[in-house]
Amino acid sequence: MKKIKIAIIDDGLCADKLSTPVMAYAVVDGSVVGDAGQNEIQESSHGTFCAKIIEKYCPSSVEFVSIRVLKETGLGVLDDLVTALKWCLDRDISIINLSNGISWFEDIRPLYDVCHALTKSGVRIVAAQNNRRTGTYPADFPFVIGVESTDALYAPSLMQSNVYTKSDHKILYKDKDKITQVCNSYACAFATAQFAAIALGAKKTFSSHTTLNCRLSDNAVQWLDNRIEVDAYIRRAEACACQLPFEKQYDVVIDRKGSFGDLENKLDNIRSVIGFVTLPDGFKNTCEQNGILYWDDNYDFGKKKRRTYDVPVIYIKTSDTPRDLEEIQDLDRAFRKEQYVPAVVSDIKDACFYGFIYASAGQMTKKLFAAERYLQPDIVFIVSQTGGIKLKYDIAVEKKENTYVLSYEGKTERTENLFSALKRILSA
Numbered sequence: 415m416k417k418i419k420i421a422i423i424d425d426g427l428c429a430d431k432l433s434t435p436v437m438a439y440a441v442v443d444g445s446v447v448g449d450a451g452q453n454e455i456q457e458s459s460h461g462t463f464c465a466k467i468i469e470k471y472c473p474s475s476v477e478f479v480s481i482r483v484l485k486e487t488g489l490g491v492l493d494d495l496v497t498a499l500k501w502c503l504d505r506d507i508s509i510i511n512l513s514n515g516i517s518w519f520e521d522i523r524p525l526y527d528v529c530h531a532l533t534k535s536g537v538r539i540v541a542a543q544n545n546r547r548t549g550t551y552p553a554d555f556p557f558v559i560g561v562e563s564t565d566a567l568y569a570p571s572l573m574q575s576n577v578y579t580k581s582d583h584k585i586l587y588k589d590k591d592k593i594t595q596v597c598n599s600y601a602c603a604f605a606t607a608q609f610a611a612i613a614l615g616a617k618k619t620f621s622s623h624t625t626l627n628c629r630l631s632d633n634a635v636q637w638l639d640n641r642i643e644v645d646a647y648i649r650r651a652e653a654c655a656c657q658l659p660f661e662k663q664y665d666v667v668i669d670r671k672g673s674f675g676d677l678e679n680k681l682d683n684i685r686s687v688i689g690f691v692t693l694p695d696g697f698k699n700t701c702e703q704n705g706i707l708y709w710d711d712n713y714d715f716g717k718k719k720r721r722t723y724d725v726p727v728i729y730i731k732t733s734d735t736p737r738d739l740e741e742i743q744d745l746d747r748a749f750r751k752e753q754y755v756p757a758v759v760s761d762i763k764d765a766c767f768y769g770f771i772y773a774s775a776g777q778m779t780k781k782l783f784a785a786e787r788y789l790q791p792d793i794v795f796i797v798s799q800t801g802g803i804k805l806k807y808d809i810a811v812e813k814k815e816n817t818y819v820l821s822y823e824g825k826t827e828r829t830e831n832l833f834s835a836l837k838r839i840l841s842a
Contacts, residue, residue: 418508418613419477420468420606423498424461425484431457432478434469439501440482441494446501449482457587460488463594464511464603466585471607475614479507484514492516492525499528503535508613511606512541513599515550522551533557540609542602543575559609561602577605726840727782729796729807734762738813741832742770742797748833749793757785760797770797779805793840809839 426449429436438449455462465478481501483494495514502510510532516522529539529552541553543562553560553575563581581601583594594600700706732738742758749756758770759782773781778796782805785794796807809822811832818832822839829835 417475417477418610419479419506420610421479421481421498421502421505421507421510422461422465422468423481423483423495423510423512424464424514425459425486425488426452426455426461426482427465427478427480428455428457428459428462429480431462432465432469433473434465434476434478436465436478436480438480438482441497444493444497446481446498449480451482452480455482460484460513460599463585463587464513464599464606466587467583467594467600467603468511468607468610470583470585471604472610472614476610479505490514496524496528499525499532502537503528503532507537509606509610510537510539511603512539512552513602515541515544515552517544517550525552526555529555529558538609538613540602540606542598545598559605561605562598563596563601577601579604579608725792725794726809727794727796727805727807728809728811728836729798729805730811730813731798732813734799742795745833745836746770746795749837752837754793755791756793756795757791758795758797759785762797762799809836811836 426440427436427438429438429452438452439446440449440451441447461480461482461484465480468476468478479502481498483498484490499510516525532539539552539558541550541558541560543553543560544550550560552558559577560575561577561579562575564578579601581594581596581598581604583600583604584591585594586592730742732742739762742760746756746758759773759778760770761773761778763772771781771785782794782796785791796805809820811821812819817828817830818835820827820829820832820835820839827835
């Protein structure tokens with residue numbers, strides 16, 4: 415019987431609790447080696463649950479290649495993920511099941527390159543979206559099949575996924591039946607099983623609980639034997655170049671509708687494209703075919719409006735220089751290390767290069783409320799270079815030379831360490 419190899423890049427598999435053969439590896443000091451801690455992996459591990467779902471729907475037809483990159487905390491580092499993916503090249507692996515990723519624009523080039531290489535070599539990557547409904551890579555790369563739980567149909571992600579399917583599956587855990595929780599990881603595992611069945615020749619897969627997005631990329635459609643009709647219409651938009659010193663190429667921002675022909679004539683000079691207007695997958699495919707990174711920043715947050723915030727809002731007036739934006743990025747990361755979940759919304763166009771949500775003047779209120787609704791942060795930063803933000807905030811910050819002036823509750827203070835000052839005020 416034909417078998418295929420499925421790589422599960424996760425926190426390891428408990429081989430004793432699986433009926434499918436497991437080859438166990440781990441990333442250690444930048445290299446993929448045999449997993450010395452394999453015998454310590456528990457049946458409750460996230461990777462094992464994913465494997466149980468896959469083998470339930472595709473029994474006796476697959477072999478698992480486990481590559482452990484996540485710690486017991488469920489966290490890992492990007493370098494280890496890239497190392498694991500590179501290792502999968504030329505290993506006779508058919509499908510990669512991936513339930514982790516990143517959301518930072520400046521970090522994704524190495525991930526993009528290796529995922530693109532894998533796709534070109536015939537390896538298919540099935541990746542889960544972030545459960546917080548934020549943009550996630552590699553799930554949102556045009557040549558990766560992004561997956562969300564069916565519930566996402568009622569609470570849409572910031573970027574459209576390729577597959578929406580069920581994540582609550584009955585598996586055997588500690589010799590008893592258990593229903594897995596609703597989350598994108600287990601929907602991804604189910605999708606992996608179904609795509610594996612297609613690769614093995616199945617004529618009918620998935621179920622009535624599944625929606626296949628007709629806007630799959632060309633690569634995904636070809637893999638599905640062209641069973642899905644694709645909308646390849648390319649909307650026309652005017653492009654303006656943000657001249658950044660990256661390998662003598664440009665990162666292009668498409669921010670309004672208009673002429674589009676000039677951009678197609680300059681593909682060799684484009685490093686990446688960021689879309690602030692809706693651009694269908696046909697354009698993303700053009701980017702992918704020319705090795706151009708595509709980042710969709712056109713968030714559709716719906717029409718829900720609110721008048722008050724449930725979390726602290728900090729307004730920061732600063733410049734649009736890379737140095738000042740990097741300082742805001744460092745501030746964001748410092749709060750994350752303290753277990754905060756911040757959201758940064760800015761009217762500075764280049765802010766998208768630093769992982770922030772860009773909002774034009776007319777969109778600021780809408781995107782602020784939407785960021786709170788979808789990202790569920792416990793602190794919100796409004797970053798502006800123009801001032802004049804007519805929104806209610808709890809703390810105002812303005813950078814003057816090398817110090818920050820903070821205004822709150824009728825008080826004013828200066829500081830050189832913005833993070834420490836904000837943390838103290840918020841903890842009071």
